[in-house]
Amino acid sequence: QLTPSSFLGFGQLSNVDLNEDIRELDTELPRARPNEIPHNEKLLSLKYESLDYDNSENQLFLEEERRINHAAFRTVEIKRWVICAMIGIFTGLVACFIDIVVENLAGLKYRVVKGNIEKFTEKGGLSFSLLLWATLNASVVMVGSMIVAFIEPVAAGSGIPQIKCYLNGVKIPHVVRLKTLVIKVCGVILSVVGGLAVGKEGPMIHSGAVIAAGISQGRSTSLKRDFKIFEYFRRDTEKRDFVSAGAAAGVSAAFGAPVGxxxxxLEEGASFWNQFLxxxxxxxxxxSTFTLNSVLSVYHGNAWDLSSPGLINFGRFDTEKMGYTIQEIPIFIFMGVVGGILGALFNALNYWLTMFxxxxxxxxxxxxxxxxxxxxxxxTVGFVMIYCSRDCQPIQGSTVAYPLQV
Structure with missing residues (x-):
């Protein structure tokens, strides 16, 4: 039990007293089991370190801040807005590049398979076409997976978990390098062309973050070039805010939703927020979405039509014929319940497969x-599904060359 005299003599405790207190605490508190932290988590924690999101307010920093007068402060703010504009422009251009290259490469693949179907259908059915289809997809995916696995493994996946970790202070090596951006873009293009069940939307978040990190620092580690611009923003706090803007620009380019x-x-990535940000x-x-919309409209021959706000296009719906009545609400509820059950099953299978x-x-x-x-x-599954459908329909006139891409 502590007494007033013990507080006065607290600073005079000997090593023996401290060791006795530690032994008492060890006996009172339950000992943690050695196997509570898995070995793979220990290895992961050793690979990464944290970013310094707190400004070091030493004498040198304070003197540097005092030198910034009102005009210099306004110049810094203008540079922030200019950098954000550049982030939006380059993110939109990267999204346009991905979409255009995917469209052309996929069109080439479909033309080859279509020619094979027209040539060998009467001789061997669709077996030759199935073999060609699977070979083309596997070959394209092989190239995409090789450049990721052997050149830049951090470019694997969507990149969203890595960016969320970065925005929360975890320093992942090479996550915002130019080399990572190049491998990410090439991998996305080859994965989509190869017919994998992946999209261009998730990787755009990672791409926007890399673009933001590179532009805001005014230099490139991969190219070993220093452009001597934006040197004021070369610290983790400033870079973090611009990476948040890049991730948002990637979402906007993918879905055509700036507010999204x-x-x-705000909800998923940034750990620091303010009104100006x-x-x-x-x-x-x-x-970002305006750049994507403008460039794709010009590419499709509809200059300034602004009909391509994002990389996802569900087509146009006739809302006058798409009404529903109150009797259909239970059907919607049932669909939601089934969707929730299937989603839970998918998460469980995905967890098991990921651990495997x-x-x-x-x-x-x-x-x-x-x-x-x-x-x-x-x-193979997509091709075999043709035989499961007996409801063949004649080809309708469409402005899209390949309306369905499996």
Missing amino acids: GVLFS TWRIFFASMI RIRYIHRPCLQVVEAMLVAAVTA
């Missing part, structure tokens, strides 16, 4: 083989 990009950064992120998101892949498929060569196998199975 801001909400994504909100407006800058929204500005970058608007510039982490344990057994960790070598790059095995990862490439796995990707090729998934591409071949996906192509």
